[in-house]
Amino acid sequence: MNPSSFSADLIVVPGWIISMASRDEVLRDHAIVVEKGIIKALLPVGDLPENCPVEPIKLPDHAVLPGLVNAHGHAAMTLLRGFADDLPLMPWLENHIWPAETAHVGEDFVRDGTSLAMAEMLLSGTTTFSDMYFFPEVVAALCTKSGMRAQLTTPVFEFPTAWGDGADDYISKSLALRDDCKNLDRLSIAFGPHSPYTVAESSLEKVALYAAELDMGVHIHLHETAGEVLSAVEATGERPVDTLRRLGLLGPRTQCVHMTSIGSQDIANLAETGAQVVHCPQPNMKLASGTCPVSELRAAGVNVGLGTDGAASNNDLNLFNEMHSAALLAKLTTGDPTVMSAYDTLHMATLGGAKALGLDQEIGSITPGKQADFIAIDLSAPSTQPLYNPPSQIVYACTGAEVTHSWVAGEALMHERKLLTIDVDDTLARAKHWRQKISAQ
C-alpha cells in the first residue's frame, strides 16, 4: 500500500484473525484496516506505513473474529429469566409466560428488558441480533442508542396483545415501522408471524405477499415440537412446513426457527426453496422440545444460523454457550464426533446467521468491503492455554467472558470489557425493580 495514500480511522492488530471468509483461514501478523465503518484491507503488519494516521490497537493475545449474530430471540424477555422453568413448551407459554406478558408488557418493560439483553449480548460477543417482540419501535430506538445491529421482526398474531388488535393491525404496524426505519443503516425490519398455530393461513398469505413485494424477511417459529407437527397433521392433514410452502411462504427470505421433528422430505422442502433455518439448541433441550438435525440440513445445502431464543427459556443470551451446546449436541445425536467441527459451529454463529437474516453481503466475515463488525477475544487465560487452534478454543473452551472489545461499523461498543454505549448500573437497577413488580403479582 502506498504510504502517501494510506488512510484509516481504525487499525486493529490482533494475534489471530479468524476471518470466516474462507474455510479454516486463521491469519497471523495481519492488521484489520477500517475507514468510515468499512473494512478496507487485511494487511500484513509489515505493510503498514511507519506513521499510521491512527495508533494501531495492538492485541497480541487476542483472536479477532466477526461479531456474533444471534439469529433468534425475544430480547425483553430477560425480565422473565427464571420466572418459569422446567416445563414443556405449551404449558410454559400458556400457563406462565403469556399471562405474565398480558399483565406486564408495555413500552417500559420492553425498554428495560431489551437494555438488559443488549448489555448481556455485547458482553458475550454478539454484535447483531434478531428480535421478535412487542413494541419493536422501542427496540429500534435502543439499537440506535447502543449502536448494535439488529433485525427487528414485528409480531403477527391472530389475537390482540398490548401491541396490536389482530393480524391486519400487526401487519400495518409492521409496514409503518419499515418506513420509519428505512434510513437506519444498522436496522432491518422483517415480519414475525409467531407460528402456524397462532396465525391464520389467510394472514400468513398476506405476509407472504407483502414480503415478496417489499423484499422483507419473514421470521417464524416452526416445527418447534413433535406435538406442534402432530396437531397440525391432525387438524389440516399437512405438516407445518408443507403448509408454509403451499402458502408461498417458504423461500430464501424465510427464517424457520427451531425445526425439530423433521425428516428427509422436510429437509428437501427447505433445500429446494432455499429457506433459512435458525437452530436454538439450549431452549430446545431445556423445554425438551426436540432436536434440529443441523448437520443433515447443512449437508443438504440448507443455511443454518444460531439463536439463543429468549432468556425465559434458555436462560441466557450467550452465543458461546450456544455454540458449545450446538457442537456437542450434533455429535451426540448423530453418533458421529466428526460432524459440526469448531469451524462449522463458528460459521453458524457468524456468516450462517448473517445469511439467515439476509445480511451476508454486509456482515458475517472480516472481508474488505463489508461493515467493520468484529470482536476481540483474549485467549491468554489458563482456561484457554496452551493454544493449538483458536477456533477450537473459542467453541470448546471459552465462556464469552473472554470477549474484551467489540466494534460495529467501526464504532467501539466495548473496550476492555467496559460497555461504552449502555449504562449497566442503571440497567441492572431497572431489572431489579421489575423483579419486585412481577413477583408481587
Ligand SMILES: CSC[C@H]1O[C@@H](n2cnc3c(O)ncnc32)[C@H](O)[C@@H]1O
Ligand atoms: C411475537 S412476540 C414473541 C412471542 O413469542 C413468545 N415465545 C417466546 N419463546 C417462544 C418459543 O420458544 N416458542 C413460541 N413462542 C415463544 C413470547 O412469549 C412472545 O409472546
Ligand SMILES: [Zn+2]
Ligand atoms: Zn422464540
